[in-house]
Amino acid sequence: MMRTFKYKLTRSLAIAGLSSILLGSCTKDFERINTNPYGMTRDELKADFRLVGEPFRQIQFNIFAVQPGWVMQVQQNLQGDIFSGYMGVPGPFGNFGNNNSTYNLIDGWNQVMWGCAYGSYIDAPNIAVMPIASRIMKVAGNEFADFKAWLLILKVATMHRISDVYGPIIYTKFGVINPDKSIDYDSQKDAYYAFFADLNSAITTLTPLANDPLKPFSKFDLMYDGSYKPWIKFANSLRLRLAIRIAKVDPAKAKLEGEAALSNPVGLMTVPADDARINIAPVEHPYNAFSDSWNDIRMGAPMESILTGYNDPRIKLYFKTAVAKPDGYKGVRTGIALPSKMYEDYSRLATFPSKMQLMTAAEVWFLKAEAALNGWAGAGSAATNYENGVKTSFDQYAIGGQAAAYLLDNTSKAAPYTDLKNAANNVPAGDPYLSTVTIRWEEGDAPARKLERIITQKWIAMFPEGQEAWTEFRRTGYPKLFPVVVNNSGGKIPTATFVRRINFVIPEYATNAKGVERAITLLGGPDNGGTRLWWDKP
Incomplete structure (x- = not known):
């Protein structure tokens, strides 16, 4: 149904709200997306939704703070990407390797992710997700229900990542300053419950509009060109992700939210066209610089072990062959002695297009597989969902014809790892940290073995989104990763x-x-x- 929007924003509110958003910056360079609205008439601003829509670009562009590249390097690459086993650092970063890679967590690195979510949230809010979200709600008033729903989806997509790194966060109490000038955090449980409430509100608002041809978001939407239906699918899929995340610690709430996602009439993400990818063009994907220009990141050792052991054809789409091993792939183990940048000749990352992967349909099939293991209504067959997850990942990389043979393989396992430069870093056959799970679905396997198979394939399919992979490793213990060899945490982080x-x-x-x-x-x-964390139950 076509709808008419009314605009009653005062000039002062519009300018105050938008200018406070546009003038600050977390990443300091948003020229591409900061189209200056002030050269337009007010009627023109009304006509294309710019008054309320422009800040949405900033939120999407700041989930992964891609410009300048060093921001995302410390926001994600030197956290989740290495902790997940996806990648490893080839050198010491001028500190003899005494940094995140060896569990000496560097405050200057690790505060960047928090800053890009909150900015200076007490005194002078800047380009950061929570200040922008707060101002959109104030500027929009009560007249932009669909924009508010979109905002809630983006806010949850961003802020659950923050909570999954730090734990308790400032979410429902954002902007509420106590008499002592402090701001209270939500427990992670309360934050998650708020995420579900926000997603439910957004889905309830947007579901009746699924087939509405109106596209008010289109000028500001960096993922789905303003169409309602893919945003609803993404919101349902995100709800299922978060429900699965808490299934061990809060099974009743997880089941309630998961089954709500599974039963929504618009459905979940199912094919690669549904994937949530943020278009950052013409900005280059920052991983290309991390890998090729800066030589700061390489393939992770667990990636080499699992992908080569499985003869997985996706390896050539994820990584480049290694100078140290012509026509082969070599990964760096995280948490090793690094006296110099000695692993530069190991496998670089493949060249990535200018799109940041937030969530894929392949991941959603694996979520459904786990939901089926949990016995949730509407989840279907764990085996079918698992196989669809693998097939969809292969389709994502246009190699779908190779999926059938891959899924029949019941012998291939993760390969032992050999470090060509230091035998102390080797992981031999029989090592307890080397997975023995195979590819083919085996209905007779124990639930834990089935879960390991699901999560191992999900881990492969989610690449390169290392934070989500690290989160799932913490939640499940899968796939099996290699522990650090050098632990500089001073006993705060047990190696095992x-x-x-x-x-x-x-x-x-x-x-x-x-x-x-x-x-x-x-x-x-x-x-x-x-x-x-709360959901990280042993």
Whole structure:
């Protein structure tokens, strides 16, 4: 049904709200997406939704802060990408390897992700997700229900990532300043419940509009060109992701939310065309610089072990052959002695197009497979969903014809890992950290074995989105990864249990100390990388 939008925003509110959004910057360079609205008449601004729509570009562009590239390098690449086993650092970063890779968590690196979510949220909000979201809600008033729904989806897509790194976050209490000038955090459980409420609100608003031809988002939508239906599918899929995440710690709530996602009439993401990818063109994908220009990242050792062991054809689409092993692939183990940049001749990453992967249909099939293992209504068959996940991942890379033979393989396993430069880093056959799970679905396997198979294939399919892969590893213990050889955490992070989170950031201790103090009680353990998050139940 076509709808008419009314605009009653005052000039002062519109200019105050939009200018406060556009003038600041987390990543300092948004020239491409900051189309200046002030050269237009007010009627023109009304006609193309720019008053309320322009900030949405900033939110999408800031989920992965891609410009300048070093921001995303410390926001994601030197956190989730290496902790997940996807990638490894080839050199010491001028600190003899005494950094995140060896569990000496660097505050200057790890506060960037928090900053791009919040900015200076007490004094002068800048280009950061929560300040932008707050201002959109104020500027939009009550007249842009679909824009508000879109905002809620984007906010959850961004902020669950923040919570999955730090734990308790400022979400429902954002902007609520206590008399002592502190701001309270939500526990991770409360944050997740708020995520579900926001997704439910967005889905309820947008579902009746699924087939509406109106595209008010189109000028500002960097993922789906403004169409409602793919946003509903993404929201349902995100709801299922978060439901699966809490299934061990809160099974009743997980089932309720998961079955709601599975039963929505618009459905979930099912084919690569549904994938959530943020178009950052003409900005180049930052991984291309990390790998080829800066020589700061290489293939991870677990990726080499699993992909070569499985003879997985996706390897050549993820990585380049290694100078150190012509016509072959070599990965760097995370957490090793690095006296120099000695692993530059290991496998670089493949060249990526200018799109940032947020979620794929392949991941959603694996979520459905796990939901089926849990017995949730509407999940279907775990075996069928698993096989569809693999097929959809292959289709994503236009190699769908190779999926059938791959899925029949019941002998290939992860390969032992050999470091060509230091035998102390080897992982031989029989090592407890080397997976023995095979590819073919085996209905007679124990539930834990089935889960390992699902998560291992999901881990392969989600590449290069390392934060989500790290989160799923923490939640399930799969796929099996190699522990660090050098642990510089001072005992805070046990080697055998891997890094579980990132500590609260130094600026928060400086400006919101009482809020952080209360947040630590919500965390349920010391503020360090060894403390498990709420959903990270052993």
